[in-house]
Amino acid sequence: MNTRNNDSKRARARKSAPKPITESRLRNIALHYLERYATASANLRRVLIRRVVKARLEDPAAAPEAEAWIDTLLARFESAGVLDDAVYARAQAQTLHRRGVSAKGVRHRLSAKGVAAADIDGALEALRESLGEGSDDAPDNADMLAACNYARRRRLGPWRRTDRAGNRDRDLAALGRQGFSFHIASTVIDSPDVESLETREGC
Numbered sequence: 001m002n003t004r005n006n007d008s009k010r011a012r013a014r015k016s017a018p019k020p021i022t023e024s025r026l027r028n029i030a031l032h033y034l035e036r037y038a039t040a041s042a043n044l045r046r047v048l049i050r051r052v053v054k055a056r057l058e059d060p061a062a063a064p065e066a067e068a069w070i071d072t073l074l075a076r077f078e079s080a081g082v083l084d085d086a087v088y089a090r091a092q093a094q095t096l097h098r099r100g101v102s103a104k105g106v107r108h109r110l111s112a113k114g115v116a117a118a119d120i121d122g123a124l125e126a127l128r129e130s131l132g133e134g135s136d137d138a139p140d141n142a143d144m145l146a147a148c149n150y151a152r153r154r155r156l157g158p159w160r161r162t163d164r165a166g167n168r169d170r171d172l173a174a175l176g177r178q179g180f181s182f183h184i185a186s187t188v189i190d191s192p193d194v195e196s197l198e199t200r201e202g203c
Contacts, residue, residue: 020055020062020063021051021052021055021062021063021066022063023065023069023073026048026051026052026066026069026070026073027073029047029048029051030044030047030048030073030077033047034077034082034083038088038091038092039083039088039113040083040085040088040089040110040113040114040115041074041077041078041083041085041114042085042113042114042115043113043114044074044077044083045070045074045114046114048066048070048073049067049070052066052067052070085115085116085119086119086122086123088115089110089115089119089120089122089123090122090123090126090127092106092109092110092113092123093106093110093120093123093124093126093127094127094130096109097127097142097145097146097149098149099149099150099153100146100147100148100149100150100151100152100153100154100178101146101150101178101179102143102146102147102178102179102180103124103142103143103146103179104179105178105179106120106123106124106127107120107124108179110123124142127142128141128142131145140181140184141202143180143181143184144184144187144188144201144202144203145201145202145203146180147175147178147180147184147185147187147188148188148197148201148203150174150175150178150180151171151175151188151189152203154174156171156174156175156188156189157171157188157189157190157191158188158189158191158192158193158194158196158197159194168189168190171185171189172185172186172189175188175189187201188201188203
């Protein structure tokens with residue numbers, strides 16, 4: 001019985017012991033992450049650094065060259081086009097807009113992922129162009145459409161089936177938390193019906 005218990009403990013210890021950090025392992029971690037998620041270079045760096053930090057909690061001397069390996073790996077991915085922050089930012093801006101995220105919210109989320117301001121600006125400009133807007137019209141028109149997208153998804157304002165008046169303040173606050181101006185929020189929430197929004201604002 002004791003022998004069996006000891007074997008079981010040794011097996012659990014082997015299973016729980018972290019794998020050593022090597023250049024090849026970091027590459028495999030990065031590729032596995034990229035298979036699952038679109039990401040920016042800075043965010044992938046954070047993912048890899050977290051693995052290194054975890055390994056060094058067990059062994060402070062682990063992988064002393066890890067940071068240099070990460071730098072080389074990211075440079076290689078960028079050169080090959082596997083990582084492209086400008087492309088990532090444009091795709092994310094489109095996706096977030098469809099979900100009902102304001103331009104301010106898009107900027108905040110991309111910045112949090114480590115995307116440079118210039119790439120964010122380019123992504124928002126590409127979004128406005130895709131909506132057929134000139135830069136003088138934006139960001140209000142883009143935000144109006146995003147606010148409609150959000151209200152539609154959450155069934156706010158004219159999409160509510162009951163008690164619109166009783167939920168007006170709550171609906172305005174919901175759009176405000178998403179980064180929309182009071183003007184845009186009130187235009188959407190106080191619209192008499194969906195058809196009016198579609199006619200006036202193109203929602």
